[in-house]
Amino acid sequence: MGEVVARAAIYRRLVGARVRAEFQYRVSFAATVVSQCAATVLDMVAIVVLFTHVPVLAGWTLPEALFLYATSAVCFGLSDVLVGPAGKVNWFIKFGWFDRVLIRPLGTLGQLACDEFALRRIGKLIQPLVVLAIALATVPVDWTPLRVAAVPVLIASGTALFGGLWVLAGSASFWTLESQEVAHTFTYGGSYLTQYPLDVVSGWLRRVVVVVPLAFVNYLPAAWLLGKPEFVGVGRWAPVLSPLVAGCVVALAGLSWRTGVRHYRSTGS
Amino acid sequence: MFQRFSTYRGATVAGAVIGTTFGFLRAYVLVAVYRHHETIGSFDAVDAVTFTFVSQGFLPTIGIWGRLELSDRIRSGDVATDLYRPLHFQSYWLAQDLGRFAFEGLARGMVPVAAGALAFSLRFPTGRGTWALFAIALVLAEVVSFGLRYLVALIGFWVLDNRGFVQFGGFLTQFFGGVIVPVSFFPAGLEGACRLLPFQAVVQLPVEVFLGRQGAGALALQAVWAAALLVAGNALAARAMHKVVVQGG
Numbered sequence: 449m450g451e452v453v454a455r456a457a458i459y460r461r462l463v464g465a466r467v468r469a470e471f472q473y474r475v476s477f478a479a480t481v482v483s484q485c486a487a488t489v490l491d492m493v494a495i496v497v498l499f500t501h502v503p504v505l506a507g508w509t510l511p512e513a514l515f516l517y518a519t520s521a522v523c524f525g526l527s528d529v530l531v532g533p534a535g536k537v538n539w540f541i542k543f544g545w546f547d548r549v550l551i552r553p554l555g556t557l558g559q560l561a562c563d564e565f566a567l568r569r570i571g572k573l574i575q576p577l578v579v580l581a582i583a584l585a586t587v588p589v590d591w592t593p594l595r596v597a598a599v600p601v602l603i604a605s606g607t608a609l610f611g612g613l614w615v616l617a618g619s620a621s622f623w624t625l626e627s628q629e630v631a632h633t634f635t636y637g638g639s640y641l642t643q644y645p646l647d648v649v650s651g652w653l654r655r656v657v658v659v660v661p662l663a664f665v666n667y668l669p670a671a672w673l674l675g676k677p678e679f680v681g682v683g684r685w686a687p688v689l690s691p692l693v694a695g696c697v698v699a700l701a702g703l704s705w706r707t708g709v710r711h712y713r714s715t716g717s
Numbered sequence: 718m719f720q721r722f723s724t725y726r727g728a729t730v731a732g733a734v735i736g737t738t739f740g741f742l743r744a745y746v747l748v749a750v751y752r753h754h755e756t757i758g759s760f761d762a763v764d765a766v767t768f769t770f771v772s773q774g775f776l777p778t779i780g781i782w783g784r785l786e787l788s789d790r791i792r793s794g795d796v797a798t799d800l801y802r803p804l805h806f807q808s809y810w811l812a813q814d815l816g817r818f819a820f821e822g823l824a825r826g827m828v829p830v831a832a833g834a835l836a837f838s839l840r841f842p843t844g845r846g847t848w849a850l851f852a853i854a855l856v857l858a859e860v861v862s863f864g865l866r867y868l869v870a871l872i873g874f875w876v877l878d879n880r881g882f883v884q885f886g887g888f889l890t891q892f893f894g895g896v897i898v899p900v901s902f903f904p905a906g907l908e909g910a911c912r913l914l915p916f917q918a919v920v921q922l923p924v925e926v927f928l929g930r931q932g933a934g935a936l937a938l939q940a941v942w943a944a945a946l947l948v949a950g951n952a953l954a955a956r957a958m959h960k961v962v963v964q965g966g
Contacts, residue, residue: 501757637742
């Protein structure tokens with residue numbers, strides 16, 4: 449227990465140092481927060497623009513679609529703040545900085561997360577949280593205690609799922625440094641796709657979103673919450689299934705990260 | 718410069734994969750909208766899907782997300798070396814960017830379009846004239862995009878860490894250029910605003926040329942924007958030179 453507290457203190461100091469460093473460039477910090485905030489606003493405006501042409505998109509109304517958008521953006525933003533730096537491990541490997549990480553007596557992933565911690569990423573969270581509040585207030589849901597409880601579970605498991613994807617994507621860099629761009633297809637592509645009702649996709653992509661497993665981030669729990677038919681056919685098990693799938697993805701991500709670290713050969717120099 | 722970028726083939730393949738995937742994602746969303754309509758803002762479903770794949774194909778090439786290396790060189794102080802090269806500063810960076818464009822344009826752009834054509838029906842230009850116009854429109858789009866990114870990179874002379882501005886520029890180009898949703902889908906007022914901004918010259922106009930919706934007029938508009946942005950960039954660079962403080966030592 450004492451050790452855990454001591455470690456938490458170290459992590460807190462590392463993060464604190466990063467935050468102070470960020471504040472050295474105040475204009476840049478403000479510009480990045482504003483730009484990330486604007487980006488999320490523009491993502492939402494795009495959805496609203498589509499709804500100016502149609503009353504329902506693939507069976508989902510605007511408030512329902514905004515609920516999907518907001519949950520996706522909140523989960524993605526949170527996971528980005530927490531473990532987004534794992535995606536930068538390719539730079540650490542390329543420049544040999546990963547050696548530095550290895551010689552310190554702390555977990556590698558934790559160090560990366562602290563070392564590259566960026567408070568400015570909260571810019572991505574502000575607007576989605578507001579939209580989430582509005583969507584929760586406007587979607588036609590009979591709020592039983594179970595359904596109320598399902599919302600934080602959705603956010604937690606969605607965040608864990610995206611976080612697992614970040615780490616999986618990052619650990620690919622231990623084998624090939626050029627994998628990052630492809631890995632971003634899953635992270636950023638996943639972020640984009642989960643903002644929309646997955647009913648829009650058909651054919652092979654439907655199977656991909658179930659296997660990858662983006663459908664579990666927010667689509668399935670939201671479909672259950674809003675009483676929508678979903679194409680996976682898990683029905684009322686959706687809210688339980690998402691945390692389970694998230695747990696599996698996180699376990700897999702941890703395993704692949706560890707294997708990656710063991711596989712690591714320094715670039716030398 | 719062409720050689721420099723052709724050495725990173727892995728990244729090019731990755732770009733093609735991403736462009737294709739996003740092409741599919743966006744196409745599916747638009748197709749869902751067309752379940753209710755024949756046409757939206759003069760685009761039918763085939764136009765919209767073609768728009769998606771062509772823009773996804775050529776977007777990375779035009780490099781709206783690409784951060785000019787200039788930004789990093791301002792930050793690190795390496796820009797000092799560039800400043801005493803016996804070359805016009807802006808032309809030097811434009812040449813670099815055109816080299817990147819020449820390689821990526823050929824290799825990357827085709828893949829998403831070809832993949833899209835396998836899964837959806839796309840509308841290709843019928844005459845050689847349209848292809849020629851499209852080729853010119855792409856080059857002009859690249860120059861406009863460079864002009865925008867050069868201006869953003871120069872902000873680095875004032876704020877050092879210009880990442881936020883670079884991102885912001887990318888988002889603006891993406892949205893107002895019609896990447897997320899084609900500009901023709903926007904409500905009249907918003908579309909009108911987009912038509913007055915330079916961003917449409919980067920994505921919307923070239924694809925409209927591809928679809929045969931626009932002709933030489935669009936190219937002229939692009940050329941005007943390209944010239945205006947280059948002049949502005951040059952003027953801003955001149956001002957930056959007067960206050961340049963080189964980092965490091």
